[in-house]
Amino acid sequence: MLLTSPRLRAALLATASATLVAATLPAPAPVALGIGDPLFPHLGNPxxxxxxxxxxxxxxGDNSKPLDAVTKIDARATQRLERVNLDFTHGKVRSVEVDGARADFATAGEDLVVTPREAVEAGSRVRVTVTHTSDPTGGKGGWVRTTDGLAMANQADAAHRVFPGNDHPADKAAFTFRVTAPGKLTVVANGLPVAKTRNGATNTWTYRTRHPMATELAQVSIGESAVVHREGPHGLPLRDVVPAADRAKLEPWLAKTPAQIEWMERQVGRYPFETYGILVAGAETGFELETQTLSLFERSLFTRPEYPEWYVDSVMVHELAHQWFGDSVSPRAWSDLWLNEGHASWYEAMYAQEYADKPLEERMREAYRLSDGWRAAGGPPAAPEPPAPGKQISLFRPVVYDGSALVLYALREEIGAGEFRRLEREWVRDHRDGTAGTADFTRLASDIAGRDLSEFFEAWLYGRRTPPMPGHPDWKSAAVK
Structure with missing residues (x-):
């Protein structure tokens, strides 16, 4: 028996009433979050x-119909989470579990907002399991429908049109793919094969990466494909994935990869992953893509007669160079894109100079002539203008390609070829399997040069006008109209 005074009883009743009111107030509405990337404010989740x-x-077997999918995400909380936001759109969510228990979910913008039964405490590990569909129709990135199946093109912000996750390159993770397809089709994904099991008329293929990967670099190919195996430097297993009918026609191109890898290793060091190869897709995408360990190419790149051999070779080296610059060392923010594309364009140009007598200096002088126009149209290399609404691929402008390779050329002229080569090798060694940004690169360059290069980089990376080229005072940039 508990006896209380009238005053105490009134206080207890007031407290209970306030608690009841608080308990019945609706929770705040789910909202889309982001990690604050200036170019993609709602991408990623904190x-x-x-x-x-x-x-x-x-x-x-029908690339016009949604795929059934289950995505399991293992994560570590860095703060207490009442809700877990995932990037996901263009698919139907059927159920969500958090650590095996059913969880409520809602959508907000392009976020899937999950409310577990109990908050996830900071420092704890959590598994979120989403049962959903993955819709290959509608364009705008993600799935690419090919003549015989599907492939992926998730750059820059389209992986969440395929599967839920933290769709920003700053959060890299290990990947396992388990893909079930009709028995006549071949499935290849990032990394190396783990298993293949037959289930009546279908096969389930399992692949796993050995190195962390950004979501934008995920790749799954499903089609009537031939997988061509060969050996690269140091016993590296190579596998190319091509339309089965084109295997013989494409072999002269596929055979070039081992020597191209050897050439890149001479420039910057050992190839950073467990395998490599090219994926030739029967689709017109308008681009090639450095998906990790399995670069995506349009079939027409290798079959159109107007493309000279040196040009195709250079494009192959461009995507190969990305395995070091952009894949192994991923950008911390999308404004660091110049580090990816500038370096890939640089080694593409260096290869063309060495093997096709296409002088680097001539290409850079032409880039200098056009540079002010590129900066006016798209911003300076390390501070690009945001992409046009609904056209994220418009971020990939000339200023991030040859306009950024031009920065590297200026840097080599400023610090000398020997120090520049050392910078390149240390950059990919120090940040292998990680993320890094512009400040990291400029700091390392200053350390290697033995002097502060902040003024040099401020002008070249952030200036609206192209600075004078070291060693080439006669180079002029065309007037901007």
Whole structure:
């Protein structure tokens, strides 16, 4: 028996009433979050670090129909989370579990907002399992429908049109893919094969990466493909994925890869991943893409007669160079894109100079002539203008390609070829399997040069006008109209 005074009883009743009112107030509405990337404000999500993705996809042979999918995300909370936001759109969510228990979910913008039964405490590990569909129709990136199946093109912000996750390159993770497809089709994904099991009329293919990967670099190819195996430097397993009918026609191009890898290793050091190869897709994308360990190419690049051999070779080296610059060392923010594309364009040009007698200096002088116009149209290399609304691929402008390779040329002229080569090798060694940004690169360059290069980089990376080229006072940039 508990006896209380009238005053105490009134106080207890007031407290209970306030608690009841608080308990019945609706929770705040789900909102889309982001990690604050200036170019993609709603991309990525705060509060956790993804450790691994396990993505199961079921393809029934019709690339106009949604795939059934289950995505498991293992993460570590970096703060207390009442809700877990995931980037996901263009698919139907059927259920969500958090650590095996059903969880409520809602959508807000292009976020899937998950409310677990209990808050996820900071420092704890959590598994979020989403059962959903993955829709290959509608364009705008993500799935690419090919003449015989599907491939992926997730750059820059389209992986969340395929699977839920933390869709920003700052959060890299391990990946496992388990893809079920009709028995006549071949499935290849990032990394190396783990298993293939037959289930009646279908096969389930399992692939796993050995190195962390950004979501934008995920690749799954499903089609009537031939997989061509060969050996690269140091016993590196190479595998190319091509339309089966084109295997013989494409072999002269595929055979070039081992020597191209050897050439890149002479420039910057050992190839950073467990395998490499090219994926030739029967699709017109308008671009090639450095998906990790399996670069995506349009079939027409290798079959159109107007493309000279040196040009195709250079494009192949461009995507190969990305395995070091952009894949192994990923950008911390999308404004660091110049580090990816500038370096890939640089080694593309260096290769063309060495093997096709296309002088680097001539290409850079022409880039200098056009540079002010590129900066006016798209911003300076390290501070690009945001992409046009609904056209994220418009971020990939000339200023981030040859306009950024021009910065590297100026840097080599400023510090000398020997120090520049050392910078390149140390950059990919120090940041292997990680993320790094512009400030990291400029700091390392200053350390290697033995002097402060901040004024040099401020002008070349952020100036609206192209600075004078070291060693070439006669170079002029065309007037901007």
């Amino acid at each position: 509060g956790y670090d993804v450790l691994a993705y396990d993505i199961a996809l079921t393809y029934k």
